[in-house]
Amino acid sequence: MKILLIEDEPSLLLSVKHYLEEEGYIVSTANTFQDAIEKLNDYDYDCLVVDITLPDGSGLDIIKELKKEKTNVGIIIISAKNSLDDRLMGLDLGADDYLTKPFHLSELNARIKSVLRRRFFEGNPKIIFQEISILPENQEVFVNAESVELTRKEYELLVFFISNKNRILSKSAIAEHLWGDSMDLADSHDFIYTHIKNLRRKLIEKGCPDYVKTRYGAGYTFSEKP
Amino acid sequence: MKLLSKTAIYLCLASLPIAILGVFTLHWFIHKSTIHEIDEILISHLKKVENKLQNAPDKRFILGDLDDNPHLQLVPNSVKVNSIFSDSTELDLRENEKITIRVLKATVRNKNQNFLVIVTQSYEEFEEISAKLSWGLGLYFLGFLMLLLLINFLLYRQLWKPFYEIINHLRNYQLNKSTSDIFKKEATEEFNLLSQTLHQMTERISKQFIRQKEFTENASHEIQTPIAVISAELEILLDSENLPEKEANHVQKSMDSLQKLSQLNKSLLLLTKIENNQFSETEKVNLSNLVTNLLETYQDFAQHRNIKIYQEIKPDKTLEINPLLAEILVGNLLKNAIKYNQNGGNLTCILKDNQLIISNKGDKLPFSETQLFNRFVKHPKHLESTGLGLAIVKQIAEQYGLNITYQFNETELIHTFKINI
Numbered sequence: 001m002k003i004l005l006i007e008d009e010p011s012l013l014l015s016v017k018h019y020l021e022e023e024g025y026i027v028s029t030a031n032t033f034q035d036a037i038e039k040l041n042d043y044d045y046d047c048l049v050v051d052i053t054l055p056d057g058s059g060l061d062i063i064k065e066l067k068k069e070k071t072n073v074g075i076i077i078i079s080a081k082n083s084l085d086d087r088l089m090g091l092d093l094g095a096d097d098y099l100t101k102p103f104h105l106s107e108l109n110a111r112i113k114s115v116l117r118r119r120f121f122e123g124n125p126k127i128i129f130q131e132i133s134i135l136p137e138n139q140e141v142f143v144n145a146e147s148v149e150l151t152r153k154e155y156e157l158l159v160f161f162i163s164n165k166n167r168i169l170s171k172s173a174i175a176e177h178l179w180g181d182s183m184d185l186a187d188s189h190d191f192i193y194t195h196i197k198n199l200r201r202k203l204i205e206k207g208c209p210d211y212v213k214t215r216y217g218a219g220y221t222f223s224e225k226p
Numbered sequence: 227m228k229l230l231s232k233t234a235i236y237l238c239l240a241s242l243p244i245a246i247l248g249v250f251t252l253h254w255f256i257h258k259s260t261i262h263e264i265d266e267i268l269i270s271h272l273k274k275v276e277n278k279l280q281n282a283p284d285k286r287f288i289l290g291d292l293d294d295n296p297h298l299q300l301v302p303n304s305v306k307v308n309s310i311f312s313d314s315t316e317l318d319l320r321e322n323e324k325i326t327i328r329v330l331k332a333t334v335r336n337k338n339q340n341f342l343v344i345v346t347q348s349y350e351e352f353e354e355i356s357a358k359l360s361w362g363l364g365l366y367f368l369g370f371l372m373l374l375l376l377i378n379f380l381l382y383r384q385l386w387k388p389f390y391e392i393i394n395h396l397r398n399y400q401l402n403k404s405t406s407d408i409f410k411k412e413a414t415e416e417f418n419l420l421s422q423t424l425h426q427m428t429e430r431i432s433k434q435f436i437r438q439k440e441f442t443e444n445a446s447h448e449i450q451t452p453i454a455v456i457s458a459e460l461e462i463l464l465d466s467e468n469l470p471e472k473e474a475n476h477v478q479k480s481m482d483s484l485q486k487l488s489q490l491n492k493s494l495l496l497l498t499k500i501e502n503n504q505f506s507e508t509e510k511v512n513l514s515n516l517v518t519n520l521l522e523t524y525q526d527f528a529q530h531r532n533i534k535i536y537q538e539i540k541p542d543k544t545l546e547i548n549p550l551l552a553e554i555l556v557g558n559l560l561k562n563a564i565k566y567n568q569n570g571g572n573l574t575c576i577l578k579d580n581q582l583i584i585s586n587k588g589d590k591l592p593f594s595e596t597q598l599f600n601r602f603v604k605h606p607k608h609l610e611s612t613g614l615g616l617a618i619v620k621q622i623a624e625q626y627g628l629n630i631t632y633q634f635n636e637t638e639l640i641h642t643f644k645i646n647i
Contacts (some may be wrong), residue, residue, distance in 0.1 A: 015458035080450040105461045123617035185527045217475035
């Protein structure tokens with residue numbers, strides 16, 4: 001999967017590139033509007049991560065250009081402006097998602113996965129991790145073909161975990177993913193822990209090994225490695 | 227007091243002494259002129275008497291009026307009087323009152339006889355005319371003034387109409403709207419000047435406002451970017467293999483603080499934007515749905531702390547408001563009611579026709595009630611909060627003229643927020 005990352009802040013560009021490459025993507029970068037347009041003309045990408053504010057133009061214009069010809073490319077906007085107008089305009093132009101800075105890399109990763117899933121496995125997207133398989137369309141989860149009843153939050157948590165498997169997920173990244181803007185209410189740590197505990201229990205009951213590892217002081221990891 | 231009334235009062239106050247002074251000055255002037263003319267008449271009278279005496283041997287040939295005017299009297303030769311004018315009175319038989327007269331005394335020699343001649347002339351009539359004329363003019367002056375004031379009063383509304391229109395425009399003035407079509411050219415020069423000056427002023431303010439707006443947004447943007455960089459770097463650091471627990475803990479704490487910094491920056495930006503009236507687009511928001519949805523969103527948090535939610539929502543209650551601000555307004559209040567609730571406490575949310583009531587159980591405020599809506603006022607047990615939640619609530623409420631009140635029931639430990647809608 002090839003990703004074009006368009007961002008004018010070099011440090012952020014490098015961090016995101018590094019993180020996504022570890023996920024196994026081929027990542028190209030562009031830090032100006034012009035650079036991005038040239039790269040888009042020369043190569044094909046599966047997903048575009050684009051910052052709205054660029055020194056020589058607007059990320060929104062890149063999306064406009066792109067939508068003129070190619071259609072089957074996932075687009076995620078990242079912006080420092082939490083502006084409803086920008087968000088609506090971006091989504092109207094055909095972007096798949098909108099992420100406000102600062103964001104957790106794990107969140108960006110999960111969103112990219114979700115976009116790619118929707119774009120490339122149309123009709124039959126399926127998330128598979130060992131014996132766990134998830135049908136995102138109906139939000140159904142199976143362990144060894146046996147259905148698991150999860151609450152909405154537990155389901156979201158599981159998908160987030162699998163999207164970021166083998167990564168350390170901080171509590172705040174999990175809280176923000178599950179509760180978004182109201183995450184400031186999730187200030188007590190045992191609140192997130194309760195949800196994780198329940199998910200863990202339900203998976204183990206169906207015969208899964210305990211994939212959720214607690215990394216003290218850092219967060220949680222979902223991994224098949226012991 | 228209206229400018230019109232003030233002008234009228236000052237004009238009256240100033241014109242009254244002017245009128246009175248005018249009456250007396252005129253009267254004095256006419257009096258002086260009259261005396262001058264009367265004296266000339268008396269002198270010519272005296273001259274005639276003198277002529278006659280020169281030609282006639284004695285006074286018998288000089289016949290006076292019936293009222294003995296001129297009066298001739300023989301005096302010794304040694305007496306010599308050079309024309310003396312004086313004022314005197316005599317009884318007017320017709321009206322039976324004393325009237326003023328002018329008297330001229332002089333001695334006239336006739337060969338060997340010396341006469342004292344007294345010529346008199348009444349000038350009461352002239353005085354009366356003078357008084358009538360003076361007072362008449364004074365009264366006319368006052369009457370004319372009253373008439374002017376009346377005309378001014380009648381014209382006032384018409385003349386000042388552009389002024390009130392300008393005031394009205396100013397009252398409804400919004401920073402983010404252009405004023406070129408509301409401050410038009412006026413026919414009256416002064417109002418035109420006012421209108422044009424206001425137009426220039428508002429244009430300047432508007433430009434400044436746009437610059438300020440851009441600055442705030444850019445500042446926020448500039449701050450969020452380095453935060454995003456630090457956040458990403460820390461996340462990579464945390465994710466690196468073999469990071470010892472102690473170090474991971476430090477990274478985690480830094481990430482938490484960074485998140486708070488970002489939250490603070492966002493909240494301050496939001497406050498500035500509300501203050502700057504940047505959420506001016508409104509629509510009919512279904513408050514009932516909004517409250518129900520938010521309660522559902524926060525359900526997890528309430529459940530976790532065994533908080534019982536009691537809700538009584540009147541369906542399809544709407545409010546003309548910016549939808550984003552409505553969500554923040556209600557959201558912040560509900561979040562507060564959960565955050566500062568006791569474990570196992572109650573949360574009551576009632577939406578009635580004209581009121582939204584949100585209350586929760588909790589300890590007495592550790593600070594004065596008057597500080598509750600101030601910025602950066604935090605509960606000592608919740609220092610991690612931004613201290614801006616209720617300040618934002620207040621700002622939004624003020625924006626839409628919604629009255630928000632806070633009450634605390636000491637015996638049952640119930641905090642209640644009420645918004646009149």
